[in-house]
Amino acid sequence: MATSAPHPHLSEYEVWWRGHYNFLKEKGYSLRSRYSPDWVPSWTNANKIDIDCEDGIVPPHYLVLDARRIQDGARVSLKRIDVSRHPYEIEIGRYFSTPPLSIDPAN
Secondary structure: OOOOOOOOOOOHHHHHHHHHHHHHHHHHHHOOOHOOOOOOHHHOOOOOOOOOOOHHHHOOOOOOEEEEOOOOOOOOEEEEOOOOOOOHHHHHHHHOOOOOOOHHOOO
């Protein structure tokens, strides 16, 4: 996974997602065009401001990002986890993602 250089239209945490764009694509997930390594903001050559464009949307939380599963187009949420700070978070997520807990609407 790559470390990415700064980008004038991306925050520091968004640069992390851009650096993992191709890795996630290889794993079957498509991020918004904003995170493509070749991204050029759509509003730069249009008479629009960033907030009026799909690729101008900034995620509300730096650890969570929306994406699409390439296989079927399903909407998914991806979460960046720092296992050095939260060593059990992946295990807990897997636990809640298996039946019967995964079919409980309260989870």
